[in-house]
Amino acid sequence: MKKTLGPVSLTALGIGAVIGSGIFTVIGTAIGGNPAKIADWKGSPILDLIVGWLHHTSGAVAGRPGAGPALALSLVLVAIVCALTGLCYAELASMIPIAGSAYTYTYATLGELIAWVIGWDLILEYAFSNMSVSVGFAAHLVALMDWIGIPLSPKWLSPAYLPLGLQDLQGRDIYASGWHAGFNIPAFLIVLLLTVVLVRGIRESARTNNIMVLVKIAAILLFVFFGLSFIHPANYTPFSPNGWPGVLAGGSIIFFTYIGFDSVSTASEECRQPKRDVPIGILATLLICTLLYIGVAVVLTGLVPWQSVANDAAPVVNALKRVALQPGGGRLHWVQLAVLVGALVGMISSILVFQLGQARVWFAMSRDRLLPDVFSRIHPRFRTPAFATWVAGVLVAIPAGLFDVGTFATMSNIGTLFAFVLVSLGVIVLRYREPERHRGFRVPFGPVM
Secondary structure (H helix, E strand, O other): OOOOOHHOOOOOOOOHHOOOOOHHHHHHHHOOEOOOOEOOOHOOOOOHHHHHHOOOOOOOEEOOOHHHHHHHHHHHHHHHHHHHHHHHHHHHHHOOOOOOOOOHHHHHHHHHHHHHHHHHHHHHHHHHHHHHHHHHHHHHHHHHHHHHHOOHHHHHOOOEEEOOEEEEOOOOOOEEEEEEEOOHHHHHHHHHHHHHHHHHOOOOOOHHHHHHHHHHHHHHHHHHHHHHHHHHHHHHOOOOOOOOOOOOHHHHHHHHHHHHOOOHHOOOOOOOHHHHHHEEEEHHHHHHHHHOOOOOOHHHHHHHOHHHOOOOOHHHHHHHHHHOOOOOOHHHHHHHHHHHHHHHHHHHHHHHHHHHHHHHHHHHHHOOOOOHHHHHOOOOOOOOOOOHHHHHHHHHHHHHHHOOHHHHHHHHHHHHHHHHHHHHHHHHHHHHOOOOOOOOOOOOOOOOO
């Protein structure tokens, strides 16, 4: 490949991959948490029921404390973890002469069995990520319809399972917690619609990607700058309502927003000076994105009480809606529209990228004989892995109509963390197995780092 990328280009690439829809969707779950409670089987998600039966506590719904305004600390901790892992990605990318992901690196370093495990792990990560994003897309679409003045029934616009129920802006219950007769149709349809687009083939355009990045960043900056004048300092007390357990739990959820930073390391083949440029690109990406995310967290928790955003799939937009109803909040009406458009653009691009990635992992595993050949079968007309793409679309679309954003974000983060562990382990294995092998970049202070 041509070696044309410098630190600025790598940073732009990283920001484009990281700044997505996560900050608009899961930040409410990270701030507000999900309080534990006791319920009957009809009010429990399948995962909690299974865990309850294994521990003889059937009916206990697992809870997690929210970080509250201290989510800013959670974001810093997560950025440090991502920076260390990103350096591990960079070393492997400089050694293995093909662009790739955690699956590629694991296959080359730890063998087929571990690669098979990490392949499924990545598939689940991408799947749960898009389930979460599609639920957020539905919530923002409902908010857009409400802004236009088209009221819609919540029955077919919200997940069938709502762990905290569903409330209106005045706090009145629309649905009690647990299951209700409904289905999140917009979340279901957006996944299937974009699956059709992927089956027919889509080409990434650098200019289109840059425009989307600018739209997403503009939406974040508009929210931060206009929201600053409506902050209520009393909302920051207590700053850390659940202490360090809340900060750590919030970090484990907000981790979702950093998915994609490893794209910087996978472009190391095209760097002019990978030893210098790759770490600069990774660290600069994480620094800029962390500052933007901290700005959103600080303003959001200052606008509304931190408890009010718990498990909200559109916390940023709904916070603006609440404040716009207050005296002097009328100027936020158009800010709300701009943030909605930015969030929706980010979600569409995010779903496209991760659905594409999920199908390509299946394709790569099938090509390596780790899955049946049908997953690597190419459509004769569109020249895309149509079967793998359709399977990925259906497996994401159906759960997206049933479950809430918090459940999906938790599951997505588990897969990502496991991938990070295996990539870091791959660096250590190669340090001892092939110490003499050329490395365009080395993680400093290894293997401790």
